[in-house]
Amino acid sequence: xxxxxxxxxxxxxxxxxxxxxxxxxxxxxxxxxxxxxxxxxxxxxxxxxxxxxxxxxxxxxxxxxxxxxxxxxxxxxxxxxxxxxxxxxxxxxxxxxxxxxxxxxxxxxxxxxxxxxxxxxxxxxxxxxxxxxxxxxxxxxxxxxxxxxxxxxxxxxxxxxxxxxxxxxxxxxxxxxxxxxxxxxxxxxxxxxxxxxxxxxxxxxxxxxxxxxxxxxxxxxxxxxxxxxxxxxxxxxxxxxxxxxxxxxxxxxxxxxxxxxxxxxxxxxxxxxxxxxxxxxxxxxxxxxxxxxxxxxxxxxxxxxxxxxxxxxxxxxxx
Amino acid sequence: xxxxxxxxxxxxxxxxxxxxxxxxxxxxxxxxxxxxxxxxxxxxxxxxxxxxxxxxxxxxxxxxxxxxxxxxxxxxxxxxxxxxxxxxxxxxxxxxxxxxxxxxxxxxxxxxxxxxxxxxxxxxxxxxxxxxxxxxxxxxxxxxxxxxxxxxxxxxxxxxxxxxxxxxxxxxxxxxxxxxxxxxxxxxxxxxxxxxxxxxxxxxxxxxxxxxxxxxxxxx
Numbered sequence: 001x002x003x004x005x006x007x008x009x010x011x012x013x014x015x016x017x018x019x020x021x022x023x024x025x026x027x028x029x030x031x032x033x034x035x036x037x038x039x040x041x042x043x044x045x046x047x048x049x050x051x052x053x054x055x056x057x058x059x060x061x062x063x064x065x066x067x068x069x070x071x072x073x074x075x076x077x078x079x080x081x082x083x084x085x086x087x088x089x090x091x092x093x094x095x096x097x098x099x100x101x102x103x104x105x106x107x108x109x110x111x112x113x114x115x116x117x118x119x120x121x122x123x124x125x126x127x128x129x130x131x132x133x134x135x136x137x138x139x140x141x142x143x144x145x146x147x148x149x150x151x152x153x154x155x156x157x158x159x160x161x162x163x164x165x166x167x168x169x170x171x172x173x174x175x176x177x178x179x180x181x182x183x184x185x186x187x188x189x190x191x192x193x194x195x196x197x198x199x200x201x202x203x204x205x206x207x208x209x210x211x212x213x214x215x216x217x218x219x220x221x222x223x224x225x226x227x228x229x230x231x232x233x234x235x236x237x238x239x240x241x242x243x244x245x246x247x248x249x250x251x252x253x254x255x256x257x258x259x260x261x262x263x264x265x266x267x268x269x270x271x272x273x274x275x276x277x278x279x280x281x282x283x284x285x286x287x288x289x290x291x292x293x294x295x296x297x298x299x300x301x302x303x304x305x306x307x308x309x310x311x312x313x314x315x316x317x318x319x
Numbered sequence: 320x321x322x323x324x325x326x327x328x329x330x331x332x333x334x335x336x337x338x339x340x341x342x343x344x345x346x347x348x349x350x351x352x353x354x355x356x357x358x359x360x361x362x363x364x365x366x367x368x369x370x371x372x373x374x375x376x377x378x379x380x381x382x383x384x385x386x387x388x389x390x391x392x393x394x395x396x397x398x399x400x401x402x403x404x405x406x407x408x409x410x411x412x413x414x415x416x417x418x419x420x421x422x423x424x425x426x427x428x429x430x431x432x433x434x435x436x437x438x439x440x441x442x443x444x445x446x447x448x449x450x451x452x453x454x455x456x457x458x459x460x461x462x463x464x465x466x467x468x469x470x471x472x473x474x475x476x477x478x479x480x481x482x483x484x485x486x487x488x489x490x491x492x493x494x495x496x497x498x499x500x501x502x503x504x505x506x507x508x509x510x511x512x513x514x515x516x517x518x519x520x521x522x523x524x525x526x527x528x529x530x531x532x533x534x535x536x537x538x539x
Contacts, residue, residue, distance in 0.1 A: 025412070027410070027421075114510075215410055217408075218410060219425060220397065220426055222422040223394060223398035223473070224425035225391065225425075226390055
């Protein structure tokens with residue numbers, strides 16, 4: 001009798017332990033939701049969104065570099081003119097530049113240095129003496145101070161007529177406008193990708209709810225609140241969103257790492273230079289990777305929120 | 320506890336399937352709801368469960384007018400009721416233990432606080448050895464008992480059971496009826512929808528609500 005009681009007590013404790021192990025089983029069966037397909041869609045969307053965000057960050061960063069370079073450097077070009085001593089004109093222009101407010105340093109390119117700049121196009125061994133090669137003066141401007149470029153341009157026009165002040169502004173403004181357009185376009189693409197992801201999640205949630213309508217009805221009858229049921233669905237979709245976001249975001253980050261390595265190997269080729277002009281050195285940097293991470297997290301959160309919203313709306317129609 | 324006044328129900332533009340139902344279910348009362356197939360027994364239970372709304376008349380539940388219920392109150396009222404469905408409505412992906420524990424789990428209770436309660440109840444209905452099994456591998460009688468255990472676990476104020484002995488042998492049916500009667504003595508009002516005259520005869524004192532041609536006849 002006592003032995004039977006002890007056996008029963010042991011059996012009860014064993015059953016309770018076993019029961020406890022299963023307590024966390026989700027109320028919405030994972031198999032009833034086309035989870036793998038949704039994770040794939042979310043991963044692809046996150047990858048595209050991550051690429052877009054990273055590219056926008058690269059272009060924005062390059063554009064910022066261009067703008068800062070125009071703000072700190074200008075060039076004076078002195079063309080040789082028959083009857084004038086070009087060296088004197090160069091020295092005069094350099095003096096005018098040094099005397100201008102906001103100028104930090106002036107560097108005069110020697111004749112040899114100017115010739116060397118042409119070597120990549122004309123080759124070596126040519127008699128440069130016979131060519132009217134312009135001389136260059138690079139003027140560095142002080143940071144955070146507006147230089148009197150209008151005054152310098154006027155002084156050069158008055159005193160060294162064969163000198164031309166080039167502040168690169170037109171070119172850089174064009175490039176900056178282009179870069180700005182690319183960033184705006186990237187943000188628009190990002191928004192479209194997020195909207196498409198939301199719609200995919202909403203459809204998947206509606207499908208999951210239709211497939212689990214019996215379960216939802218039973219949950220209602222046993223006293224589950226709408227919030228509790230929404231939590232069950234939201235938790236499930238948030239997990240799918242996190243998985244898809246991690247896969248897509250990780251793939252985008254790997255893409256940028258590979259692109260950086262590829263760009264390094266491509267340096268000093270015409271194509272590489274072109275890409276470098278647009279995207280800089282293709283180094284995404286911490287802000288870029290944070291942007292990709294932010295997109296992945298945003299997609300995961302969006303997935304959870306959209307599924308909750310869809311569930312809540314649907315539950316309102318079920319009593 | 321439950322009050323129906325001139326309640327009628329029709330589907331779409333069809334004729335009324337339930338007409339002028341006026342009755343009350345008092346606390347601690349015991350009643351059988353009976354009538355021929357298709358008389359509307361399950362529909363009447365669904366009206367009490369608030370999964371359907373009447374097309375006319377008034378329904379009061381635990382002192383609330385059901386037409387003016389908000390969602391939170393509705394959830395609160397359902398937590399005071401236990402229900403046994405004719406088709407059991409067990410969740411196939413959960414074990415019997417998890418199915419029976421479901422009403423407590425959705426209330427947000429800690430699993431440790433009800434584990435022994437659930438195990439004990441499963442033992443009581445003869446499913447102690449099947450608590451880790453999943454519903455698809457169980458017999459109809461086992462599912463029936465699990466559904467009853469799920470309804471009883473919250474010690475409801477009102478228990479609604481739709482043909483609760485339809486899939487069990489007479490011996491188990493008697494045992495389940497005794498269980499309902501014990502629960503009734505502990506304070507739960509019971510409504511059992513059944514065709515089983517033999518079952519009703521075992522509890523002569525119970526009130527009988529007989530549905531026929533959409534109307535309700537009460538035999539005290």
